[in-house]
Amino acid sequence: MNDFTYAISTKILFGRNTIQQLAEEIEKYGRTVLFVYGQGSIKKLGIYEAVHSILEKSDIDCVELSGVQPNPRIESVRAGIQLCKDHAVDLVLAAGGGSTIDCAKTIAAGMYYDGDPWDLFLQGDNLIRDVLPIGTILTAAGTGSEMNGNAVITNLQTMQKFAIHHDLLRPKFSILDPTYTYTVPKEHTAAGVVDIISHILEQYFSPTKDSYLQDRLAESMLKTCINYGPIAVQNPTDYEARAQLMWTSSLALNGLLSYGKTTDWATHGIEHAISAAYDVTHGVGLAVLTPVWMAYVLDERTRGRFLEYAHNAWNLVGDSDAVAQQSILETRQFFSTLGMPTTLHELGVQQQRLQEMACIATTFGPIGRFKKLTTNDVLAILKNAY
Amino acid sequence: MNDFTYAISTKILFGRNTIQQLAEEIEKYGRTVLFVYGQGSIKKLGIYEAVHSILEKSDIDCVELSGVQPNPRIESVRAGIQLCKDHAVDLVLAAGGGSTIDCAKTIAAGMYYDGDPWDLFLQGDNLIRDVLPIGTILTAAGTGSEMNGNAVITNLQTMQKFAIHHDLLRPKFSILDPTYTYTVPKEHTAAGVVDIISHILEQYFSPTKDSYLQDRLAESMLKTCINYGPIAVQNPTDYEARAQLMWTSSLALNGLLSYGKTTDWATHGIEHAISAAYDVTHGVGLAVLTPVWMAYVLDERTRGRFLEYAHNAWNLVGDSDAVAQQSILETRQFFSTLGMPTTLHELGVQQQRLQEMACIATTFGPIGRFKKLTTNDVLAILKNAY
Numbered sequence: 001m002n003d004f005t006y007a008i009s010t011k012i013l014f015g016r017n018t019i020q021q022l023a024e025e026i027e028k029y030g031r032t033v034l035f036v037y038g039q040g041s042i043k044k045l046g047i048y049e050a051v052h053s054i055l056e057k058s059d060i061d062c063v064e065l066s067g068v069q070p071n072p073r074i075e076s077v078r079a080g081i082q083l084c085k086d087h088a089v090d091l092v093l094a095a096g097g098g099s100t101i102d103c104a105k106t107i108a109a110g111m112y113y114d115g116d117p118w119d120l121f122l123q124g125d126n127l128i129r130d131v132l133p134i135g136t137i138l139t140a141a142g143t144g145s146e147m148n149g150n151a152v153i154t155n156l157q158t159m160q161k162f163a164i165h166h167d168l169l170r171p172k173f174s175i176l177d178p179t180y181t182y183t184v185p186k187e188h189t190a191a192g193v194v195d196i197i198s199h200i201l202e203q204y205f206s207p208t209k210d211s212y213l214q215d216r217l218a219e220s221m222l223k224t225c226i227n228y229g230p231i232a233v234q235n236p237t238d239y240e241a242r243a244q245l246m247w248t249s250s251l252a253l254n255g256l257l258s259y260g261k262t263t264d265w266a267t268h269g270i271e272h273a274i275s276a277a278y279d280v281t282h283g284v285g286l287a288v289l290t291p292v293w294m295a296y297v298l299d300e301r302t303r304g305r306f307l308e309y310a311h312n313a314w315n316l317v318g319d320s321d322a323v324a325q326q327s328i329l330e331t332r333q334f335f336s337t338l339g340m341p342t343t344l345h346e347l348g349v350q351q352q353r354l355q356e357m358a359c360i361a362t363t364f365g366p367i368g369r370f371k372k373l374t375t376n377d378v379l380a381i382l383k384n385a386y
Numbered sequence: 387m388n389d390f391t392y393a394i395s396t397k398i399l400f401g402r403n404t405i406q407q408l409a410e411e412i413e414k415y416g417r418t419v420l421f422v423y424g425q426g427s428i429k430k431l432g433i434y435e436a437v438h439s440i441l442e443k444s445d446i447d448c449v450e451l452s453g454v455q456p457n458p459r460i461e462s463v464r465a466g467i468q469l470c471k472d473h474a475v476d477l478v479l480a481a482g483g484g485s486t487i488d489c490a491k492t493i494a495a496g497m498y499y500d501g502d503p504w505d506l507f508l509q510g511d512n513l514i515r516d517v518l519p520i521g522t523i524l525t526a527a528g529t530g531s532e533m534n535g536n537a538v539i540t541n542l543q544t545m546q547k548f549a550i551h552h553d554l555l556r557p558k559f560s561i562l563d564p565t566y567t568y569t570v571p572k573e574h575t576a577a578g579v580v581d582i583i584s585h586i587l588e589q590y591f592s593p594t595k596d597s598y599l600q601d602r603l604a605e606s607m608l609k610t611c612i613n614y615g616p617i618a619v620q621n622p623t624d625y626e627a628r629a630q631l632m633w634t635s636s637l638a639l640n641g642l643l644s645y646g647k648t649t650d651w652a653t654h655g656i657e658h659a660i661s662a663a664y665d666v667t668h669g670v671g672l673a674v675l676t677p678v679w680m681a682y683v684l685d686e687r688t689r690g691r692f693l694e695y696a697h698n699a700w701n702l703v704g705d706s707d708a709v710a711q712q713s714i715l716e717t718r719q720f721f722s723t724l725g726m727p728t729t730l731h732e733l734g735v736q737q738q739r740l741q742e743m744a745c746i747a748t749t750f751g752p753i754g755r756f757k758k759l760t761t762n763d764v765l766a767i768l769k770n771a772y
Binding site for chain 2: 001002003004005006007008009010011012013014015016018210212213216217219220221223224227228240243244247248251256259260
């Protein structure tokens with residue numbers, strides 16, 4: 001086991017109607033809130049009205065930033081920072097999925113950085129010295145942003161989609177009410193499940209040999225996705241399925257699976273290059289790329305890990321090459337069952353832009369720690385996925 | 387899944403030499419420390435000298451409370467509180483195993499309670515309103531006290547061993563250096579493994595039906611104990627075994643396995659009645675009682691859970707009664723392999739005191755949530771374990 005520092009400070013309020021605890025949590029940090037949300041689905045869910053009613057009752061002031069898009073843009077971040085400065089905001093409250101939360105986090109970090117917030121993505125996390133407190137109300141399971149210190153932002157001008165990571169970016173509290181995810185459409189529910197699975201796999205496929213506990217924990221979460229993913233897609237108001245996926249989503253990327261080991265993240269790097277250029281849903285891109293990445297990195301050296309995956313996630317038996325291969329087929333088949341596409345072609349990606357995307361994915365050098373991938377490797381994966 | 391609030395605020399500094407980060411952590415809370423430790427093993431480990439050297443370099447004042455015993459006594463707590471008051475202590479630093487940490491926690495809570503600290507155990511956790519910050523340096527894996535809000539204290543006068551629970555009792559930071567556990571004797575290493583397994587099982591055997599993720603996580607931790615327990619007992623300086631057990635010990639009782647479900651804790655209740663009267667090592671008492679408790683509560687209603695346990699922890703196949711029974715035998719056999727006794731008789735418990743212990747275990751009424759146990763049930767279990 002590698003050395004690590006564990007610090008997961010986010011308080012989770014899990015269950016029906018935990019939004020009633022909102023004012024109590026906000027008041028620990030101040031009385032002026034920037035309320036960040038997306039395209040209005042929180043109005044249909046009744047969250048918008050509930051938040052305003054709760055804040056009013058407690059005399060908490062509220063400024064709004066609405067219209068945050070999926071694959072959130074750096075422009076929204078800039079607008080949010082200006083609002084925070086103009087209104088002396090004490091806490092940034094995000095209501096939505098990962099995109100809205102990531103936007104809120106970057107606003108919270110940008111507030112204490114004098115330059116343009118895109119610098120944080122280009123020059124590294126050490127520019128982050130302080131961050132406004134962040135609270136979230138989650139409406140979609142997948143990114144895990146509600147319990148971690150990551151944020152992914154897109155710059156359409158430069159065609160880049162980059163991430164920042166800092167423990168200060170962990171929300172102070174997150175409200176997880178599984179009923180808020182009842183109205184997430186089937187295809188987004190499925191994409192969320194793929195996203196969770198991908199997060200688990202990016203940490204599971206690791207060059208660290210001694211990570212027994214972490215690997216078994218990862219398999220536990222994989223099994224939960226495999227068990228409840230199809231249920232949530234087929235029956236969107238199944239509370240238990242929604243609850244299990246929501247909690248798995250948070251635990252899969254809060255550090256629990258990565259503390260003590262090295263992680264991979266190549267597939268995410270490649271997907272970001274695609275969805276920066278095409279505005280593809282993140283989980284959909286991952287569904288196409290993950291099995292292709294697996295097939296590309298499976299070799300004599302990595303076979304043992306694939307066999308563990310085959311046995312413990314898919315209940316396959318035996319130690320042959322065929323079993324390792326079968327685990328990849330099972331993965332692809334599972335994503336198909338959820339209704340995911342299997343090729344980049346189906347996503348509308350143009351073949352002539354694959355080279356360009358391979359270059360963007362490797363902007364900072366080769367990616368992946370389980371198996372290091374150069375620009376040419378990434379191009380080969382993109383071609384295999386086409 | 388039941389509703390829950392997740393708040394695990396303890397920072398974990400895991401790995402070799404993480405003690406070097408001690409002063410930095412303490413300074414967040416103040417400059418005067420009560421240093422609590424036990425019978426001197428920390429001097430042999432070099433921790434005592436390291437702590438003093440680190441504190442001196444950073445001009446942090448230090449008062450000492452030494453001699454905390456296994457099954458720590460309320461008298462040590464009273465002495466510690468007096469020292470905190472006399473020296474205006476800012477943080478209580480425990481170096482040792484669960485006993486020392488539990489003592490430190492109760493001192494930290496007692497500092498802000500005007501009456502006698504034993505009241506906290508008799509009248510309930512709502513008497514705890516504030517707590518001094520707590521830091522720990524762990525030297526034995528088992529209790530999980532380094533990452534949770536529990537403390538168990540013994541009152542030899544009244545022959546009671548009771549627990550308090552409060553989120554404020556979670557340490558601010560804990561230093562987990564697996565090499566500190568290299569010198570833990572075989573029998574205590576084994577008792578620690580049993581303690582971890584028992585913590586997992588007390589949460590695994592639950593009346594909550596929908597806890598898929600939590601159950602799979604519990605099985606992950608059980609497998610880690612089954613895999614690495616014998617290695618640590620046979621080869622005390624195996625870093626990976628010590629590291630895996632240390633981290634499992636913390637995660638097994640920090641809330642991760644219990645959030646969202648109801649838990650049992652009958653076996654712990656019974657064991658506390660025994661070790662209050664006989665000063666038996668906690669894990670040794672649990673090794674004797676756990677399989678007997680299992681056999682007592684296995685019936686038509688609970689069989690399904692035992693079958694899951696059989697399949698997922700012990701790789702047994704089939705759904706017959708014999709398989710459920712076999713999982714209990716495997717448990718007993720595993721504890722025996724670790725060198726644990728199998729009867730209360732071997733622990734020196736006197737048969738004529740079983741009734742008295744059954745009454746003490748049920749002081750506050752029936753115990754256990756997986757299966758409710760009356761005084762007569764507990765007596766039957768004690769007799770079966772004799």
